[in-house]
Amino acid sequence: MRRLGSTRRTGRTRRRVTAAAACAAALAALTAVPAQADEPERRVPHWELKDTGTPEVRFRGLAAVSRNTAWAAGTGGTVLRTTDGGASWRNVSPPGAAELQFRDVEAFDARRAVVLAIGEGEASRVYRTDDGGATWTESFRNTDPKAFYDCLAFFDSRHGLAMSDPVDGRFRILSTGDGGRTWKVLPDAGMPAAQEGEAGFAASGQCLVTSGPKDVWLATGGAARARVLHSADRGLTWRATDTPLPAGDPARGVFALAFRDRTRGLAVGGDYRPDQPSPRAAARTSDGGRTWRPAATPPPAYRSGVAWLPHSRTAALAVGPTGTDLTADGGRTWRTVDTGSFDTVDCTPDRGCWAAGEKGRVARLEH
Numbered sequence: 001m002r003r004l005g006s007t008r009r010t011g012r013t014r015r016r017v018t019a020a021a022a023c024a025a026a027l028a029a030l031t032a033v034p035a036q037a038d039e040p041e042r043r044v045p046h047w048e049l050k051d052t053g054t055p056e057v058r059f060r061g062l063a064a065v066s067r068n069t070a071w072a073a074g075t076g077g078t079v080l081r082t083t084d085g086g087a088s089w090r091n092v093s094p095p096g097a098a099e100l101q102f103r104d105v106e107a108f109d110a111r112r113a114v115v116l117a118i119g120e121g122e123a124s125r126v127y128r129t130d131d132g133g134a135t136w137t138e139s140f141r142n143t144d145p146k147a148f149y150d151c152l153a154f155f156d157s158r159h160g161l162a163m164s165d166p167v168d169g170r171f172r173i174l175s176t177g178d179g180g181r182t183w184k185v186l187p188d189a190g191m192p193a194a195q196e197g198e199a200g201f202a203a204s205g206q207c208l209v210t211s212g213p214k215d216v217w218l219a220t221g222g223a224a225r226a227r228v229l230h231s232a233d234r235g236l237t238w239r240a241t242d243t244p245l246p247a248g249d250p251a252r253g254v255f256a257l258a259f260r261d262r263t264r265g266l267a268v269g270g271d272y273r274p275d276q277p278s279p280r281a282a283a284r285t286s287d288g289g290r291t292w293r294p295a296a297t298p299p300p301a302y303r304s305g306v307a308w309l310p311h312s313r314t315a316a317l318a319v320g321p322t323g324t325d326l327t328a329d330g331g332r333t334w335r336t337v338d339t340g341s342f343d344t345v346d347c348t349p350d351r352g353c354w355a356a357g358e359k360g361r362v363a364r365l366e367h
Contacts, residue, residue: 046365046366051089056076058359060074066348070082073102077117078093094115104116106180112130114128121144151205158176160175198222206258207220211265214233217229219267225247226245228243241292254267266318281300283295299334300322301322318345344357
């Protein structure tokens with residue numbers, strides 16, 4: 001019996017070593033740059049904080065355009081933009097927005113972006129800029145006191161959606177076909193009925209995500225079951241699926257989604273209260289969200305943001321107030337690689353990964 005126990009421990013040790021090596025390889029591949037013969041050995045990739053000069057702001061909205069350009073949106077109606085990799089930041093906040101809470105930003109490039117302010121009634125608004133934030137146009141203001149908008153997402157530079165918590169028993173969806181300049185409420189005939197207490201979490205701008213020209217997913221919590229809703233026709237009809245993430249309480253559910261393509265996706269969340277455990281904080285799907293499987297080794301705590309690493313079929317990052325986790329096997333197992341606090345994460349095709357969160361924290365993955 002002792003021999004069998006020893007063998008099992010050795011197997012677990014080998015698996016842990018293999019997982020750690022895979023995670024390290026995934027991070028190294030992300031920021032790999034051809035080395036010169038006389039260069040010193042490169043350090044392990046890590047989050048490098050960029051000084052935003054805004055320690056009073058919590059950034060839950062993040063849009064990474066490239067390794068050089070990123071937008072961050074947060075409390076106090078704050079919107080920042082960098083075009084030099086975070087060396088400097090320009091405050092491009094819309095005028096008169098100091099009382100608003102920006103929780104999502106979608107940027108098409110260094111000049112064009114759309115931001116969402118969340119809240120009940122008229123606190124939910126959408127702004128758009130075409131000149132890098134020098135000027136903004138308010139393109140939507142909610143007038144329904146029962147609506148509360150949480151997230152927005154775009155399929156391309158013209159077509160996008162925004163989601164509200166349920167109104168009259170169903171999630172409400174806004175649609176734009178002109179890049180966020182105008183919006184209309186979609187009919188809810190194809191939306192499944194919401195559960196009692198079900199809502200979205202405006203925690204990272206990732207409760208509504210897209211992949212390709214028509215597929216979109218919506219994450220929920222706060223009810224008996226944490227669900228993901230999927231639409232294959234830009235929000236006209238939806239199918240709801242239960243997930244194994246924590247549920248049964250207003251503080252629990254799916255907080256963020258990421259899809260590498262229209263079939264393979266990740267879900268993270270848990271219980272956002274710091275004194276409550278989140279034993280099943282991640283799940284994965286390989287069929288577009290029809291079914292979800294729990295991670296064999298999930299993140300150790302609540303996570304609010306998730307993003308696939310560029311140029312990898314199996315690597316992704318998840319972030320939350322207690323740290324960053326990496327998966328190198330498509331969400332089956334996760335390993336903590338950083339203990340800093342972040343709320344959201346976003347990556348770009350040119351190997352740029354950014355994270356943002358409380359106390360003005362914005363970072364880029366660096367060597």
